[in-house]
Amino acid sequence: MGDVVENKEWYVAAYCPEGVPTSDHLKLRTVSLSLASDSIPDNHLAVETLLLSVDPFLRGTITGTVEGLFISQYELNQVLTTFAVVRVIRSKDSNYSVGDLLLNGYGLVAEYSIVPSSHIIRKIDTSNGISLSDYLGSLGVPGFAAWLGIEVLGDPKPGSNVFISAASGAVGMNAGQLAKIRGCRVIGSTGSDDKVRLPFISSTF
Structure with a gap:
């Protein structure tokens, strides 16, 4: 993998106060993302997204109003975030190594991202035979x-x-x-x- 990737990400294009969100509200774009070592701050990780959790709370974050919500609204053009299973591809934190599988508590809905290691909930032990998707469900x-x-x-x-x-x-x-x-x-x-x-x-x- 090169130092720069063409990265696909989902973002909020327009608020949807009522009804079911459509492609008018959530859109996909491709942006260049540098994964070079000097582009990754200390205590951050470059990760590849493997699985995402689509949870009900996400609906409330794109209404355009904070009334009655316990979570913040997304800004327009902001990339969606959710719980994710990710693989480390570059690390600036000695606690994590390339290839580690992690449960990310604030994962960008994107193919690749640079994330603070403080957002990581846990390492995933692949030797126990548990499905990766279970870490977003019954173990999430x-x-x-x-x-x-x-x-x-x-x-x-x-x-x-x-x-x-x-x-x-x-x-x-x-x-x-x-x-x-x-x-x-x-x-x-x-x-x-x-x-x-x-x-x-x-x-x-």
Whole structure:
């Protein structure tokens, strides 16, 4: 790989206050990105994106208003960010080496990027046979949120009833499975009948 790459990235072209975002709101562009060593600040990494997590919170970041939100709005022309599995291709941090697979908590929705090592959540151990995608699901933020709600806060006892709202979401599906493992009777709700009929929902509850 050369020192300069033609890098594809998704950015916010226009706000979408209502409805489903389209290609009028989110656009793809190609920009030149230097991966040369002197272009990477200390305690930063040059990484290649392998997997991205498309989470519901992203919808709220492109409405153009901060009313009622706990997260910041994107600026126009800003590249989207989300959780990502990345591979290190150059490193300016002695804690990380070329080839390391990492879970990035603030990954750019782009093929390549320069990221602060402080954004890295964890290294990924490839010897355990766990799928990389699981680090964005059951072993990522959705799984952790579900574990916190069921195992730490809820602490349901075997035989008890557990109600899961938004059961078709990533957190809800994990929460329902954790409750069933505990021997609970799990009841889930979704926003539509179509979601109820999804195969992975009917098999979870």
